[in-house]
Amino acid sequence: MNQPHVGFYVHYHGLGHKHRTEAILEHLELPSSVITSRIESLSWNGKRLQEVVGIACDIDNVSEPGKGRAADVSALHYAPLWTDNCTTRVAQYTAWLNQQRPAVVVVDVSVEISMLTRIASIPQIVMRQHGDRSDAPHLAAYEAAEALLAPFPESMEDDITPEWVREKTRYLHGFCRHEQTSISCQEARKQLGLDDKPTVVAMLGRGGASNAIHHLSAAAAATPGYRWIVVGLAAEDVQNAGVPTHHLQLTGWIDDPTLHLKAADVVVTAAGHNSVMEAGFHRCKMIAVAQERPFDEQLRKSIVLDREGLAVGLQDWPQASTWPELIEQASQLDSSRWDAIFVRDGARQAAEIIEDIAEESWTESGRTRQEHVTCSQTIQESMR
The missing domain is CATH 3.40.50.2000 (Glycogen Phosphorylase B;)
Incomplete structure (x- = not known):
């Protein structure tokens, strides 16, 4: 050898x-x-x-x-x-x-x-x-x-x-495991069959976020002016939750969420490393919510993201009434700050x-x- x-x-x-x-x-x-x-x-x-x-x-x-x-x-x-x-x-x-x-x-x-x-x-x-x-x-x-x-x-x-x-x-x-694309928000929405209604995409991985559907349902109810699309939650988590989901579009697991990320005005994601980097790779304006993990992994990451102006970093799920303000705060982020992360x-x-x-x-x-x-x-x- x-x-x-x-x-x-x-x-x-x-x-x-x-x-x-x-x-x-x-x-x-x-x-x-x-x-x-x-x-x-x-x-x-x-x-x-x-x-x-x-x-x-x-x-x-x-x-x-x-x-x-x-x-x-x-x-x-x-x-x-x-x-x-x-x-x-x-x-x-x-x-x-x-x-x-x-x-x-x-x-x-x-x-x-x-x-x-x-x-x-x-x-x-x-x-x-x-x-x-x-x-x-x-x-x-x-x-x-x-x-x-x-x-x-x-x-x-x-x-x-x-x-x-x-x-x-x-x-x-x-x-990021996916290729960069120059597709516009409008084109992404066209390919997904979406109209121009302001859109929040919530992206949650397979690492576990079974209580998320409760918070997302409340968030969508508090922001009726936005379309909420949920990517990645397992069907059993949704079925077992017992909360209204008629105001959410549930896609289930999608191996490549690029089109959905590109179609979003704001992305809500768990503060896991790969999810955050995937959204950042596509220069998304995001809200990163820390999920409970050993050694406070996501909590510490949410603090770093917020410190660097890369995301609105939250250490826990917020009260439903604060979502309109949080989405507005995220929409004001300068997504070009991610350029220095992907040199x-x-x-x-x-x-x-x-x-x-x-x-x-x-x-x-x-x-x-x-x-x-x-x-x-x-x-x-x-x-x-």
Whole structure:
């Protein structure tokens, strides 16, 4: 093998980690593998992607006694006892590391995978996220990494981030999984069969926002002069909500919401990274509402967005009566402020950084990979 190999551990919650990885893989010029749980059977794209390896999921089939011991270890986020899936997961992942001998693994994201990777003597790059990551497990993962990748420019750094973390971070410009388009608002509305009525598009991803329909229903009722289109809520969330939805247009999941974003006067989105970047990529005037997430990820991002004038950032769903004022406030935003976020293609930047670190690691290690058979087949056999 005369080229370094790159591994990507991709977390299974929602699809944001997958989309980010695929955007990077589109530009990566080195052979690569994806390791994940639950989502390995989905279609994956990558220029030189060789395999997608499924490993056991650490949150499946966990007993109540085992779950009760999951937070015992201050250096880890999650380590339940007496859980076969966790034992199998560790064995499968380290078997893959031993067989593939990657030059570097990009961890997006898991402190436990990060620690295993370092213990196995494999260099890693840890993907950062917004949020309060000052806890011991996150800081240990950052220490264990060769570099940290922030999928946002330095201007979007949080004020609470320690200086040493900033110094280790390679900041990226924004990136989006869809192509930029010059289509106008009027043309987008024409293609969607919409008239000229002022339009709010609410975009919520698959990461979970089951209470959102209550707030959106109230928001639409409070702003009768606007058409509200809701993109992305699961049908069961809507059906189980028991609230009126006749004043909402519900599209369900749309893989490419570009036309809807272009048709909007204002976009309302959860303050998740990929949703925000997607709206920003299309220069939408937006209201970003923080959803409850571990480590206050979306809350901290909403603060940054508001600070930088990139969105009206809200730390929680507002009172229904405030929506007219919020929409007016969002309509006054200068969407050209997003130009500085998308100077370069952040996915291409990430690929270049990963290639440089992989090449350096490959050269310094003097290692050679064991002959690659089919690691995914080996792991699947171990699960039988």
